[in-house]
Amino acid sequence: MYITSIEIKDKRFNLPDGVGSDATHTTPQYAYAVCCLRTDSPVTGIGLAFTLGAGTDLVCKAIDYISVALKGREIEELMADFGNEYRRIADSPSLRWLGPHKGVIHLALAAVVNACYDLWAKSRQVPLWQLLLDLTPAQLVNTLDLSYFEEVLTRDQAIALLENQLPARNERTGVLSTGYKGYDTSVGWFNYPDEKIVANTRKAMDNGFNAMKLKVGSDDPGRDIRRAALIRQTAGDTATIMVDANQKWNLPQALYVCEKLGDINPFWIEEPTHPDDVIGHQAIARAIAPFKVATGEHIPNKVIFKNFLQAKAMDFCQVDAVRVGGVSEFLTISLLARQMGVPVVPHVGDMGQIHQHLVLFNHIGMGHEHLFLEHIPHLRPYFVQPAEITGGYYQVPQVPGSSSDLKD
Structure with missing residues (x-):
């Protein structure tokens, strides 16, 4: 072809x-x-x-x-x-x-x-996830550029990591029956009024989601704290709630607001400061522990991801295949994160279309933990084969390709 x-x-x-x-x-x-x-x-x-x-x-x-x-x-x-x-x-x-x-x-x-x-x-x-699983470890690594990773992940180490996961693959293929768990990002967009985020929280739970995210970063920190408490009160203590500042805070602001947000027991605090600030994220991660930092939506390439991982400046890696250099660099970063023991929970600029394939491979092929994948439904009508969510789970795509075809 x-x-x-x-x-x-x-x-x-x-x-x-x-x-x-x-x-x-x-x-x-x-x-x-x-x-x-x-x-x-x-x-x-x-x-x-x-x-x-x-x-x-x-x-x-x-x-x-x-x-x-x-x-x-x-x-x-x-x-x-x-x-x-x-x-x-x-x-x-x-x-x-x-x-x-x-x-x-x-x-x-x-x-x-x-x-x-x-x-x-x-x-x-075949669907993309199946293609990736069908490749031998050496064939998969042949599609990756591991330059600038020589001191942390060589070609031989990458192949060995994948080969070591082969014997236990069957133990992880259950995800192909259950689907991959999702979390609802559309509960709490920044400009939504309080009553809408409460209603959206209830709707998300009715649709099977028990993990959801709120946008924070207001000029008035009290607004963030109040809205976070509203979602926690609505969802209950057993729900998983994340908050996302989208880079808004400087370091002193981040340290102050993160401490206050600890009252709602967030699963993570996302993009608390400038996405290039490795040392700033490291300081926040150390200060707010045991609460965790998630970042990666705006980290542009594998070298900066490497630095974040080396500095222990991220607890969750949010690499996005439509921001870094595509599927190849996504898999490269996922391999390094796996080697360094950091979960990959992608940001889904593609609205989850490609990433529903990649998280299946990450879990089955690399042994990454099955946590959840962000769900944003707003471009769903424009895709030929939109991601399907049932009971809060991404259903496994069966159509050949990466689910990226858009309607004319």
């Missing part, structure tokens, strides 16, 4: 009032820069990078630059040594200068890489 042409789409979706709002992104427009790999067959590979509207056109232009080298390539040949291909693209001298490995160029790389994996799975007529 040969790639014959590349089509790029700028897809933007307006949201109802309050939906998607957080302390930093108060009026979001959800959007995707989409890479479409056309082939000499009816099959097209679709890859997404998530943005918030303005600037999506810049990512689309970068996809044009990055993807041109894929024309004429046969998908099996391309993916057999994709780790080296990935590094060649990411380290293209003129484009690397614009990052390196972050920003518009890296978002574009995510879309291109995700399209390659989607096409590969479709060409084999």
Whole structure:
């Protein structure tokens, strides 16, 4: 199956009032820069990078630059040594200068890489999670770029980690029957009034969710504390509640508000300060223990994830395959997190479409704990095969590919 042409789409979706709002992104427009790999067959590979509207056109232009080298390539040949291909693209001298490995160029790389994996799975007529499980450890590692990981995760160590998980895989395949547990992020968007977050909490519980998240980071910390208490009172002591500041606080503010939020026994406090501030996150993690820090939604690449993990600055790794360099870098980071004993609970800029596949592989193939996956339903009507949630669980996708196809 040969790639014959590349089509790029700028897809933007307006949201109802309050939906998607957080302390930093108060009026979001959800959007995707989409890479479409056309082939000499009816099959097209679709890859997404998530943005918030303005600037999506810049990512689309970068996809044009990055993807041109894929024309004429046969998908099996391309993916057999994709780790080296990935590094060649990411380290293209003129484009690397614009990052390196972050920003518009890296978002574009995510879309291109995700399209390659989607096409590969479709060409084999299996869902992405099955494709990844079907690969031998060496074949999977061949799709990854482990450069700059030499001191923490070599190729041989990555293969050994995966091989060591093979004997117990059958003990973890029960997730294919139950589905993968979800948590509801749409309970407490930042601009929702108090009565709406209470009603949403009740609705989420009625729909089978016992884990949910509230957006915090108000100019008045009292608002955050009051709203968190409302959700705890509504959901009860046994519910799992997370809070997410979306980078709003400086370090002193974070330390103060996190201490106050401890009264609701949060499962984690997410993005408490600037996403590049490794030492700041480390200080917060130490200060608020035994409460935990989750971050990664805006961490752009594997090297910074490595630094966070080395510094013990994150308790939950929220790597996102539509922000880092696609499925390949997601799996690379997941392997390192597994080696260092940190759970991966992805952020789902793709609304859970691709990540429902990746968490299945992380659990079955890598031995990551089955915790839960974020659920955001607001773009559901636009997908050809939207993620299905039943009783609070993602149902296992059965259609070939990565579930990324968007309706025309």
